[in-house]
Amino acid sequence: MDYEQLLDRAFTKFSGISEEKVDFKIPVADSLVQGSKTILKNIAQIADTARRSKEEIGKYLTKELAAPVSIDAQGLNIGAKVNANSLNEKIRKYFEMYVICKECHKPDTHIQGVERGYITIVCEACGARYTVKNY
């Protein structure tokens, strides 16, 4: 590969990343109340967008909704009736608190560690590193 090709490649890669950030939207919950339970059907999509595991988001929702949560083929099962509005509010809060960088407002963060009730979040876009209270 010559120098020109390398430049092309670097440029393509760079513009791809920028577009992705501009298009970022907090996902909307696709949920269904079944009897005394609520199923969050698009947990996989929410987890992918947040770049967190389904279990991690389940842990947060357990705490926020004060209800047991389990994951199966249907999605995330919440052991309580939760309407779509309150579920979306919790998800939005999760992204604002734990996913979107406090410094540059991009969603490119990961959890570095959890210690003494605090989560350390690192932003891959701007390098910011900060702690937030654990759920």
Ligand SMILES: [Zn+2]
């Ligand atoms: Zn950042």
